[in-house]
Amino acid sequence: MTVSDQVKALIHNQSFVNGEWVNALSGKTFSVINPANNELITEVPEQTQEDTSAAIAAAEAALPAWKELTAKSRSLILKRWAQLVNENLEALATILTLEQGKALVESRAEVASSANYIEWFANEAIRINGDTLPRSANGNFEYMQKLPIGVVAAITPWNFPNSMIARKVAPALAAGCTVVIKPAEDTPLSALALTHLAADAGVPAGVINVITASTGAEVGLELCKNPTVKKLSFTGSTAVGKILLEQCASTVKKLSLELGGNAPFIVFEDADLDAAVQGAIAIKFYNSGQTCICANRLLVQESIHDEFLEKYNAAINQMVQGHGLEEGVSHGPLINEKAITKVQSLVEATIKQGATVYRGGKVLPELGSNFFQFTILSDLAKDMDIFSSEIFGPVAAVYKFRDESEAVAMANDTPYGLASYLYTKDTGRIFRVSEALEYGMVGVNTPKFVSETVPFGGVKESGIGREGSVHGIDEFLEMHYVCISA
Numbered sequence: 399m400t401v402s403d404q405v406k407a408l409i410h411n412q413s414f415v416n417g418e419w420v421n422a423l424s425g426k427t428f429s430v431i432n433p434a435n436n437e438l439i440t441e442v443p444e445q446t447q448e449d450t451s452a453a454i455a456a457a458e459a460a461l462p463a464w465k466e467l468t469a470k471s472r473s474l475i476l477k478r479w480a481q482l483v484n485e486n487l488e489a490l491a492t493i494l495t496l497e498q499g500k501a502l503v504e505s506r507a508e509v510a511s512s513a514n515y516i517e518w519f520a521n522e523a524i525r526i527n528g529d530t531l532p533r534s535a536n537g538n539f540e541y542m543q544k545l546p547i548g549v550v551a552a553i554t555p556w557n558f559p560n561s562m563i564a565r566k567v568a569p570a571l572a573a574g575c576t577v578v579i580k581p582a583e584d585t586p587l588s589a590l591a592l593t594h595l596a597a598d599a600g601v602p603a604g605v606i607n608v609i610t611a612s613t614g615a616e617v618g619l620e621l622c623k624n625p626t627v628k629k630l631s632f633t634g635s636t637a638v639g640k641i642l643l644e645q646c647a648s649t650v651k652k653l654s655l656e657l658g659g660n661a662p663f664i665v666f667e668d669a670d671l672d673a674a675v676q677g678a679i680a681i682k683f684y685n686s687g688q689t690c691i692c693a694n695r696l697l698v699q700e701s702i703h704d705e706f707l708e709k710y711n712a713a714i715n716q717m718v719q720g721h722g723l724e725e726g727v728s729h730g731p732l733i734n735e736k737a738i739t740k741v742q743s744l745v746e747a748t749i750k751q752g753a754t755v756y757r758g759g760k761v762l763p764e765l766g767s768n769f770f771q772f773t774i775l776s777d778l779a780k781d782m783d784i785f786s787s788e789i790f791g792p793v794a795a796v797y798k799f800r801d802e803s804e805a806v807a808m809a810n811d812t813p814y815g816l817a818s819y820l821y822t823k824d825t826g827r828i829f830r831v832s833e834a835l836e837y838g839m840v841g842v843n844t845p846k847f848v849s850e851t852v853p854f855g856g857v858k859e860s861g862i863g864r865e866g867s868v869h870g871i872d873e874f875l876e877m878h879y880v881c882i883s884a
């Protein structure tokens with residue numbers, strides 16, 4: 399089968415409930431648009447609370463048989479799923495770029511990452527061990543099992559529409575849970591394509607269900623309020639995360655929240671400057687700046703600030719903006735008009751507050767309505783709105799600092815705490831600053847640290863819980879203690 403045949407086979411205009419491709423009960427649909435050219439890709443079901451309730455019921459009905467499978471059986475099905483994802487990598491990457499816009503090279507990396515998460519949790523499935531405990535009274539036999547929490551709801555964002563599904567569904571299934579997924583309205587096709595391959599891999603009907611809707615509120619409310627759902631795993635903005643946290647209180651659901659970020663990227667004067675420039679290019683402009691771990695504030699020590707800007711500007715000139723499927727394109731559009739408006743307004747407001755536009759600062763209509771220039775803003779101050787805003791666009795906000803204590807204070811001056819980065823060759827400074835940074839994750843002299851082996855997550859208002867690593871599966875398990883008295 400050619401890649402284009404695979405793409406055609408994997409693009410769905412229906413959602414997936416109880417092992418069947420279905421329309422919305424209302425029959426209504428909404429459009430999925432290619433952000434590079436605003437062309438229609440397909441229509442998908444406009445589903446509601448009623449559709450969601452049916453999907454939750456399907457997940458509940460499938461739960462007993464799925465959790466009763468041996469861990470090895472679940473593991474083998476997940477391994478087959480990972481294999482099919484790899485075999486369809488190019489098609490999945492093409493679908494990802496079509497609906498999200500990112501350059502194909504990034505889409506390929508994201509799909510490969512999904513296969514790695516699925517394979518990782520296939521292996522974790524057979525390592526869900528409990529404890530036998532020292533008897534607390536004569537004649538007792540005491541033990542703790544880790545058991546699947548039950549029906550899981552997964553609500554995912556548009557910026558990594560493939561890997562955010564794998565990072566939630568793989569550990570949930572490995573743990574013996576069943577899932578109802580609500581993907582982002584801009585990018586539902588990747589979730590549907592992954593689910594197609596999961597079914598081909600042998601995941602039984604009702605174990606994975608996908609609900610599509612043009613807004614998240616109604617479906618999300620059902621996922622939060624329905625008592626059958628025992629766990630909600632959310633990746634998205636902090637604002638929506640707070641809504642879900644409140645809505646889940648009524649049923650005391652177990653929650654994982656992977657939320658927004660405001661990553662500092664600290665460059666000390668003793669850093670390898672060329673390495674710092676390349677790192678700042680990679681983690682500022684990845685996905686055209688639309689990732690939760692993007693360098694949101696570039697903090698550069700004043701003695702090297704001007705040299706850094708010159709080198710950084712020269713490196714930006716090596717990047718190519720365009721339609722993600724085109725050969726040679728390294729960076730695609732923003733996801734939609736709302737995103738462009740948000741970035742444009744933030745840049746204009748920052749200029750009004752006194753910023754200098756070192757380069758860029760405008761939209762790129764010649765490429766398409768959702769393209770924004772690679773931009774550097776300098777002469778920034780921490781009392782400007784941009785300092786506390788998640789930019790989510792190809793805009794580098796560069797700030798000066800005098801010394802280590804000011805750098806740490808600036809870095810921590812935010813309610814967010816997801817990713818952070820620092821560049822220095824001073825070993826003492828590496829340990830001092832890494833420990834002082836109030837973030838879930840710290841990259842030292844590298845921005846590339848995310849993989850399936852890493853406990854990915856944040857502190858403060860960047861979230862609750864971790865995804866990936868040996869810890870990720872615990873989010874979908876409950877401890878069950880038994881005391882047997884002879």
Ligand SMILES: NC(=O)c1ccc[n+]([C@@H]2O[C@H](COP(=O)([O-])OP(=O)(O)OC[C@H]3O[C@@H](n4cnc5c(N)ncnc54)[C@H](O)[C@@H]3O)[C@@H](O)[C@H]2O)c1
Pocket residue numbers: 553554555556557558580581582583613614615616617618619633634635636638639641642655656657658659689690691788816860861
């Ligand atoms: N921490 C992480 O791992 C991580 C990863 C990716 C994105 N993000 C964050 O996500 C944000 C960008 O993604 P986004 O724009 O899709 O976020 P978003 O919060 O607007 O949407 C995320 C998901 O939530 C749904 N949603 C929206 N309102 C809802 C509601 N009231 N109830 C239930 N669901 C609702 C959306 O339909 C979508 O599926 C950024 O803040 C980014 O930092 C975080």
Ligand SMILES: O=C[C@H](O)CS(=O)(=O)O
Pocket residue numbers: 557558561688689690691848854
């Ligand atoms: O946007 C945030 C994603 O979680 C980034 S990554 O895929 O985990 O690197």
